[in-house]
Amino acid sequence: MQGAGGTLGPSLDNVISEKGRAFFLRKVKEPQFNNSSSAMPQMPITDDELEALAEFLSSI
Numbered sequence: 001m002q003g004a005g006g007t008l009g010p011s012l013d014n015v016i017s018e019k020g021r022a023f024f025l026r027k028v029k030e031p032q033f034n035n036s037s038s039a040m041p042q043m044p045i046t047d048d049e050l051e052a053l054a055e056f057l058s059s060i
């Protein structure tokens with residue numbers, strides 16, 4: 001997650017172009033699906049917010 005260059009997880013700048021929108025949506029809803037030891041928590045984000053985030057990340 002990018003927080004002004006913070007270090008909470010990897011940079012997401014190219015994650016949608018590199019891994020696809022479906023991967024992104026699933027990763028946020030189910031962080032351990034591809035990495036059972038992931039430190040990433042399940043975020044309380046609505047489907048609308050997740051869609052908006054996906055749109056944003058696709059645009060940068």
Ligand code: HEM
Pocket residue numbers: 001008009010012015019024027028031035038039040041043045053
């Ligand atoms: C809405 C907020 C968040 C979104 C959208 C998000 C999204 C993502 C995505 C898409 C990945 C996969 C990156 C890749 O494979 O290239 C990832 C990985 C990761 N995230 Fe998050 N994340 C969020 C919040 C957090 C938080 C709060 C933490 C830590 C407390 C965190 C920690 C991690 C870590 C450690 C990884 C790398 C390990 C793994 O692949 O599971 N994330 N995140």
